[in-house]
Each structure stands twice: as C-alpha cells, then as structure tokens.
Amino acid sequence: xxxxxxxxxxxxxxxxxxxxxxxxxxxxxxxxxxxxxxxxxxxxxxxxxxxxxxxxxxxxxxxxxxxxxxxxxxxxxxxxxxxxxxxxxxxxxxxxxxxxxxxxxxxxxxxxxxxxxxxxxxxxxxxxxxxxxxxxxxxxxxxxxxxxxxxxxxxxxxxx
Amino acid sequence: xxxxxxxxxxxxxxxxxxxxxxxxxxxxxxxxxxxxxxxxxxxxxxxxxxxxxxxxxxxxxxxxxxxxxxxxxxxxxxxxxxxxxxxxxxxxxxxxxxxxxxxxxxxxxxxxxxxxxxxxxxxxxxxxxxxxxxxxxxxxxxxxxxxxxxxxxxxxxxxxxxxxxxxxxxxxxxxxxxxxxxxxxxxxxxxxxxxxxxxxxxxxxxxxxxxxxxxxxxxxxxxxxxxxxxxxxxxxxxxxxxxxxxxxxxxxxxxxxxxxxxxxxxxxxxxxxxxxxxxxxxxxxxxxxxxxxxxxxxxxxxxxxxxxxxxxxx
Numbered sequence: 001x002x003x004x005x006x007x008x009x010x011x012x013x014x015x016x017x018x019x020x021x022x023x024x025x026x027x028x029x030x031x032x033x034x035x036x037x038x039x040x041x042x043x044x045x046x047x048x049x050x051x052x053x054x055x056x057x058x059x060x061x062x063x064x065x066x067x068x069x070x071x072x073x074x075x076x077x078x079x080x081x082x083x084x085x086x087x088x089x090x091x092x093x094x095x096x097x098x099x100x101x102x103x104x105x106x107x108x109x110x111x112x113x114x115x116x117x118x119x120x121x122x123x124x125x126x127x128x129x130x131x132x133x134x135x136x137x138x139x140x141x142x143x144x145x146x147x148x149x150x151x152x153x154x155x156x157x158x159x160x
Numbered sequence: 161x162x163x164x165x166x167x168x169x170x171x172x173x174x175x176x177x178x179x180x181x182x183x184x185x186x187x188x189x190x191x192x193x194x195x196x197x198x199x200x201x202x203x204x205x206x207x208x209x210x211x212x213x214x215x216x217x218x219x220x221x222x223x224x225x226x227x228x229x230x231x232x233x234x235x236x237x238x239x240x241x242x243x244x245x246x247x248x249x250x251x252x253x254x255x256x257x258x259x260x261x262x263x264x265x266x267x268x269x270x271x272x273x274x275x276x277x278x279x280x281x282x283x284x285x286x287x288x289x290x291x292x293x294x295x296x297x298x299x300x301x302x303x304x305x306x307x308x309x310x311x312x313x314x315x316x317x318x319x320x321x322x323x324x325x326x327x328x329x330x331x332x333x334x335x336x337x338x339x340x341x342x343x344x345x346x347x348x349x350x351x352x353x354x355x356x357x358x359x360x361x362x363x364x365x366x367x368x369x370x371x372x373x374x375x376x377x378x379x380x381x382x383x384x385x386x387x388x389x390x391x392x393x394x395x396x397x398x399x400x401x402x403x404x405x406x407x408x409x410x411x412x413x414x415x416x417x418x419x420x421x422x423x424x425x426x427x428x429x430x431x432x433x434x435x436x437x438x439x440x441x442x443x444x445x446x447x448x449x450x451x452x453x454x455x456x457x458x459x460x461x462x463x464x465x466x467x468x469x470x471x472x473x474x
Contacts, residue, residue: 010329010333041369044369045362045366045369048365048368048369049361049362049365052361052365053361107320107343109343109344109347110320110323110343110347113343113344113347113348113351114347116351117347117350117351117354120351120354120355120358121354129323130319130322130323130326133323133326133327133329134326136330136350137326137329137330139354140330140333140334140350140353140354140357141333143354143357143358143361144357146361147357147360147361147364150361150364150365150368151364153368154364154367154371157368157371158371
C-alpha cells in the first residue's frame with residue numbers, strides 16, 4: 001500500500017504479509033500448547049494478543065522502525081531472551097536527557113498530547129515529538145491492517 | 161505595532177525619501193501600513209518584488225498566510241545605521257520579524273558574527289532592498305511579520321512547523337480528523353483512534369481465543385482457497401484450481417518438489433499424486449504459504465526426512 005505522504009515514508013506491506021505472519025505465530029502458539037487448553041481464559045487471550053502484536057511488528061518491517069523494535073524487545077524481554085539492541089537503547093536514553101531538558105519551553109499543548117501518545121505507541125519514550133509523529137502514522141497504518149486481518153480471520157473461522 | 165517598519169521609515173527619513181507624515185500612519189493596521197509604505201517607496205518596491213522571486217529562497221517560500229515576507233539583511237556600513245541599530249538592540253525582546261528555514265540557519269550564524277561588532281546579538285535590521293544590490297555578499301534570511309528574530313525562537317519555529325507538517329500527514333491517515341480544527345483537538349482524535357485500534361485488537365484476540373480451541377487443526381489445514389477467501393478481495397477463477405490442494409495427502413512422507421517446465425509449475429509429492437497448475441494462475445504468496453504449511457505439517461507428523469527444492473518461476 002503506497003502512501004500519499006511525501007514527507008514521511010509510511011509504506012506498509014500488503015494484507016497478505018500480515019496474515020501470513022499472524023497465522024505463523026498462531027500455529028507457533030498451538031505448537032507450544034498442543035492439546036491441553038489452559039484453564040484460565042485470560043492466559044490464552046493474552047498469548048494471542050501478544051502473538052498478534054509480535055507478528056504485526058515483524059510484518060511491518062522488523063528492525064526498520066522504532067516502534068517495531070521496541071515491541072519485539074519488550075516481547076523478548078518477557079521471554080528472558082538476551083536483548084540485542086542494548087547499545088541503541090543507551091543511545092536513545094541519551095537523547096531523552098538532552099531533549100527533555102528544553103521540553104518546558106516547547107508548546108505545552110502539543111507536548112502533553114505527545115506525552116499521552118508516547119505511552120500508547122511502543123518505543124515512544126525515547127523519541128522527539130516530530131519523530132513520534134512519524135512513528136505514530138506508521139503504527140496506526142499497521143494496526144489498522146492487523147485489525148483487518150484479524151477481523152477476516154474471525155469471520156472466516158466463525159461457525160456459519 | 162510593527163517596529164521594523166518604524167525603523168525602516170526612520171532610515172528612509174535619514175535618506176530624505178519619505179515625509180514624516182507616515183509616522184502617523186503607523187498607528188493603524190499593520191498590513192495596511194506596510195502597503196502604504198510600499199506604495200510610497202516607488203521604484204524600491206519593484207526591487208522588493210523582484211527580490212521576492214529570488215531563486216535562492218526556492219519552494220519553501222510561503223506567502224499563503226497573507227503576510228508580506230520581507231528579506232532582512234545586515235547592513236555593512238556602521239556609520240549610518242548605528243543609531244537605529246542601537247534602538248533595535250534596546251528593543252531586543254520584542255522582535256518583529258524572523259522566519260527562516262532550517263537550511264538558512266548557517267546564514268544566521270554567519271550573520272551573528274558580523275553583527276557582534278554592531279552590538280546586536282541576533283538582531284537583524286530591516287533595510288532597503290536597494291542596499292542589497294550595492295552589497296551582494298549579504299546574508300539573507302527570510303523574515304515573517306510580527307515574529308521574533310531570536311535564534312532560539314527561529315529554531316523553535318522551524319521545529320514547530322516540522323511538527324505541524326507531520327500532523328497534517330497524520331490527519332490524512334486518521335479518519336474523522338478533518339472536522340476538528342486545531343492541534344489539540346486533532347491530537348486528541350489521534351490518541352482516541354490509537355486507543356480504539358488497540359482495544360479492537362484485544363477484542364478480536366478474545367474472540368479468536370473462543371473460536372480457536374474448538375477448531376484446533378483448522379488453521380493448519382487452511383488451503384490456498386480459504387486463505388484467499390479470508391484475506392484477499394480477488395477470489396474468482398483461481399479458486400477452482402487451487403481447490404485441488406485440499407485433497408492433497410498431507411500425511412505422506414517424502415519430498416515436495418517444485419519444478420518449472422514449459423511455463424507450468426508442477427507440484428508433486430514423491431508418491432504418485434501430482435498437480436499441474438498453469439503458471440499464470442499461481443500467486444507466489446499462496447504457494448509460499450502452502451510450502452510453509454506443508455513443511456510444518458510434515459515435520460510435525462512424520463519423523464521422516466524432508467527434502468524440498470525451492471521452485472523458481474521463469
């Protein structure tokens with residue numbers, strides 16, 4: 001899907017890529033818990049949700065986006081894997097300290113909304129506001145694509 | 161009050177070009193007064209117009225908001241302007257001009273160095289454009305009416321415009337953002353949209369978790385036809401051919417061999433069954449998906465060796 005934005009490159013892959021990754025992660029899930037269904041429904045829901053986010057991050061371009069990297073890092077941290085991007089994380093935190101110092105002088109309306117956005121968008125804590133806007137645009141596109149894929153799947157799988 | 165026009169008029173007065181009547185006009189509306197001033201400037205107005213189309217300022221030149229952008233430049237002769245430059249430096253806080261582009265920041269810096277001798281920190285005096293022609297090595301910074309020329313505020317402005325440009329892009333993506341005006345409302349809309357999308361993901365995953373355990377093996381057995389039916393819009397003629405795959409024997413040991421021959425792709429399992437698909441009907445995505453699923457299925461259900469050749473379409 002080519003985007004009409006000339007300033008920001010918010011190209012997002014087709015729906016098939018998202019569907020492929022999502023189904024792959026779902027079958028991975030089933031591989032892990034093959035035949036016994038866990039008792040608590042929340043556990044299963046959380047697993048599926050996490051699989052959805054991880055597959056979305058992978059489909060949207062793995063390491064090429066800040067938010068996808070942060071998502072994958074968060075998911076890996078839960079599984080106690082070694083974090084690969086620790087060097088970048090340090091670089092990001094340096095940015096925070098240098099840019100946040102002047103944050104009081106920036107437009108307060110925009111900044112408090114940007115604060116809320118940072119809590120929503122993964123990896124938003126280390127970004128400046130303009131970069132945050134780009135990441136939000138790409139994130140919104142990927143999220144809507146993922147929602148469409150999941151909706152299609154639910155519609156297809158639900159009993160008629 | 162437009163101080164720069166005042167200064168300019170004072171300078172003009174020194175040049176004995178403008179009568180002192182005009183100082184009275186300055187109490188009125190800003191734009192109006194500028195127009196009058198420019199109408200009285202006569203031939204200098206033409207130079208201003210021609211200077212406006214100076215190619216150096218390129219496509220970023222912005223007059224859409226109706227402000228008359230003037231170029232401001234530093235006057236190299238200290239003698240004449242020392243008087244009113246001191247006046248400018250006194251009124252440093254209330255700076256009347258100063259829109260620049262990011263790439264002209266270097267010019268501001270260079271201008272600062274030359275200006276430091278004039279005792280103004282980041283001041284820029286608004287002078288006649290005719291003087292530009294005399295001194296071609298001026299540093300030009302485009303100034304917008306009614307805004308400060310402080311370097312920090314210039315940087316702030318450039319940054320704010322970058323952010324507002326990106327927010328316009330966001331506005332196209334988020335539906336329903338056109339009705340709300342202003343940054344705050346738009347940002348609230350965007351935040352609500354992101355939150356609603358995340359809630360939708362959660363809701364759909366709950367739905368999936370309900371559906372999924374009842375139909376355990378269903379996903380693995382998804383054929384290409386179903387994949388297409390679920391996820392893509394086009395579904396017509398390819399379905400009939402792809403439907404053959406549903407009866408594909410999935411539990412057989414052996415190899416999957418894709419080979420291209422004479423414009424068709426033959427997918428065959430090592431045993432007797434093979435299917436020939438016309439090449440033009442193949443979608444690469446579906447086949448790779450199939451390939452993946454078959455590998456997975458065979459890996460799970462058999463202990464046998466799996467060999468496969470990746471096919472290439474000619």
